[in-house]
Amino acid sequence: MTSAAPRILVIDDEAQIRRFLDIGLRAEGYEVLLAATAAEGLALAVTQSPDLVILDIGLPDMEGHAVLAELRQWSQLPVLMLSVRDAEREKVRALDQGANDYMTKPFGIQELMARLRALLRNRPGGPDVSPRYDDGRLGIDLARREVSLDGALLALTRKEYAVLELLFRHAGRVVTQQQLLREIWGPSHTGDSQYLRIVLGKLRQKLGDDPADPRWLKTEPGVGYRFLAD
Template sequence: MSAATPCVLVIDDEAQIRKFLDIGLRAEGYEVLLAADGAQGLALAATRSPDLVILDIGLPDREGHDVLSELRQWSHVPVVMLSVRDAESEKVKALDAGANDYVTKPFGIQELMARLRALLRSRPGEPDAPQRYDDGHLMIDLARREVALDGTSLALTRKEYAVIAMLLRHAGRVVTQQQLLRDIWGATHTQDSHYLRIVIGKLRQKLGDDPATPRWLKTEPGVGYRFLTDH
């Protein structure tokens, strides 16, 4: 998302809260995504890559804590938990599980906006991306733009190289289909997932990587792909 227009995903089952936050956030210049339950919220988080998530603890399909736990498996996006539960133990549980802040209902919109601004300002940068990978079989050198398997250079197309390079830069974490398509094919191709499937298939063929038991390129069904470094 553009730094000039941060995107906030609101996951809350109360229609009034969603409307209230939608109006308030848009008035402050944010792009807003709305979800009424955990499943819808996780799907939007995976496909739209918001800059910040506001997550209600009491959702109809699952606890917000469970949504946070699943989200933290593949994303470091800042999360503000909302809840009518104001017990210290609830706040500690949420923060220990990976939430960045905790706001109890009812809340003032200006205080919430200040908290969001603080989180977006202090959002940690991505860890330094690896520039070289070598496990004794597969070698990827991003500085030299070289990929070799068992000492033999692989002839990759520009798109194949771009995909494996982007996955390596986010090694161990899921990169969504939309992220790959947007960054490599362009913003107008974020729904053209067949392009990506073809390139991933060609890469696996050249690497001899079985998708059923992947060594390097793992599919996260319905979300994206992950470059594996632990063998």
């Protein structure tokens, strides 16, 4: 392989598995990134632009399914899930959530390499949606779950961050009130629009965003809200 060899990110808390994969992948000419936790793995996924992720389900700080969900919010890079759980429902769950393949531990290195080659051949083209936004005033970093205004971090509540995050992930498109309520408060709260109005009001206050002349959060009357990306 050349210097443009695919870069593989391995997220697994077992040191023995990480060493095994590091040696095996490098022997095949791949570049390798190693992470022992979900937080490390997500940070590397953002900063190092891997071509493929090998993701263990049983991580100490976050379940692999949750890591996959985070990745799929902004990236379609191939993900191969690893797990000691061999039940069919586990495989179906991972694949339904966006995994491209699933292998049960222990596994053979040659089979793994064959699956990686297939995933890399069939990986989707086109750029991923950026997990970061910075227009010179407002900064949003999905990987770090941080929001800043004029360089200073904002102290947002969980609901305020969740609303801003969901709107940002659909930047330029209208997100209905029902969708926001369902995804953030739950399906039993789709009629509780007052919750959403209160959180939007506080979020706008912290951003200094005038609803009459919005810079970032625009109300679409009777429908929902839109994040105005620069």
